[in-house]
Amino acid sequence: MRDYSNRSAGRPTLEEVAARAGVGRGTVSRVVNGSAQVSPKARKAVQDAIDELGYVPNRAARALVTQRTDSIALVVFESGERFFAEPFFGRIVQSVSSVLVARNLQMVLMIAQAPEERRQLEGYLTRQHVDGALLLSVHGDDPLPAMLEERGVPTVRAGRPAHPEPVSFVDADNRGGARAAVLYLRDQGRRCIATITGPMDTAPGVARYQGYRDVVGDGPAAAGDFGEISGAMAMEWLLTNHPSLDAVFAASDMMASGALRVLRRSGRRVPEDVAVIGFDDSVIARHTDPPLTSVYQPVEQMGQEMVRLLLAKLDGEEPVERETVLPTRLILRGSA
Structure with a gap:
């Protein structure tokens, strides 16, 4: 059980924390403000004193002095x-x-x-x-x-x-990641590689489409919004208008997930008939059927x-x- 008997009756002050930790007031201030200019030993002593006393920094008072809101x-x-x-x-x-x-x-x-x-x-x-x-x-x-x-x-x-x-x-290197994914598909012998793009008013959407075009040029493309439903709708359009496609690069894992669902419903085997690659390497990629090859971004x-x-x-x-x-x-x- 935590012992609270050594806490002061009122709200603990910076000076009380300093006295308990055996350091100067300035050292306590640096610890509270997240400064790196404090030794590990002093930092631990201050943190222990803060925990023991229940000290909470007065953000309003600090803002008046520092002109910062934190x-x-x-x-x-x-x-x-x-x-x-x-x-x-x-x-x-x-x-x-x-x-x-x-x-x-x-x-x-x-x-x-x-x-x-x-x-x-x-x-x-x-x-x-x-x-x-x-x-x-x-x-x-x-x-x-x-x-x-x-x-x-x-x-x-x-x-x-x-x-x-x-x-x-x-x-992230969106263009380079997309390029690597599509090059991999081409090196695996895929000849009709389509893409499902992200929104073209976003930086990732544009860059990932550029990476696709670096390899394929003006190949089959359908627009999505990074979401699963848009990926499914785009995949349906691609199958209708480009039935010979044998690979799809989707600009997000969620769109790839939607595409996999449509391919399964249409009787296309993945990856035997159509290979699919997503982008993000999110948790979704590990739980699709089959598990999704994806571009990892940090x-x-x-x-x-x-x-x-x-x-x-x-x-x-x-x-x-x-x-x-x-x-x-x-x-x-x-x-x-």
Whole structure:
């Protein structure tokens, strides 16, 4: 049983934590603020004292002194339905959250797709409610990332912007990963390779289609939205209009899952008649029938790198990299 008898009667102070830990007030402050400039021994002593006393930092008081809110916005430009359905979002949110928690920072998750949601979002982000913003699934030439930087809100986005802008970004090598997948299909003797694309107003959608075209050129293509239903509908269209196809590269595992369902219903064997490759290497890939060959992208590392770049901006480190592109690789399973 936990002993609470040694706690002070009132709210514990920074000075009481310092006295209990046997360190200076400045050392306690550095530990609370997530600074790396503290020895492991001192950090443990402070954490033990914080646990014993039940100390909770006064964020309001700190904000007045530091002009920081200790809050970071993670903004997703998709519908709530899609956010909760696609594994990518859950993986990257968990990654971002774990890094922020280690720095004693709060994550403010915001989902904004409708016009009214966008207006509220812009007002919230530019009124000093957060110290910076991480942006996911930005569509097309959205002016928001550049506008936030211009208004003094440090920003990092996932995905390469369509045109140069003063915002740092982190991306996976979507084009290279797609190219490797389609080259593998061609090297396996597949001669009519189709693709199911992602949304063409998103960086991954465009880059993965470009990787396909690097190998096939203007091959059979059907548009999807990264979701399972769109993958199934696209597969039906491809079978109707290109019945001789013998391979499909889908720009997401969820679309590949929908395609597998249609192929099975139509009597096409996978991979004997039609090989299928997805993209993401999500948990879905390991549970399809047959298990899905997929392009792995380091989602967790992407989230960590986004936070690292944003915190470097907040800490005034120069120069901060404008772009980071992480490698992908093909994971072979039973579908191709």
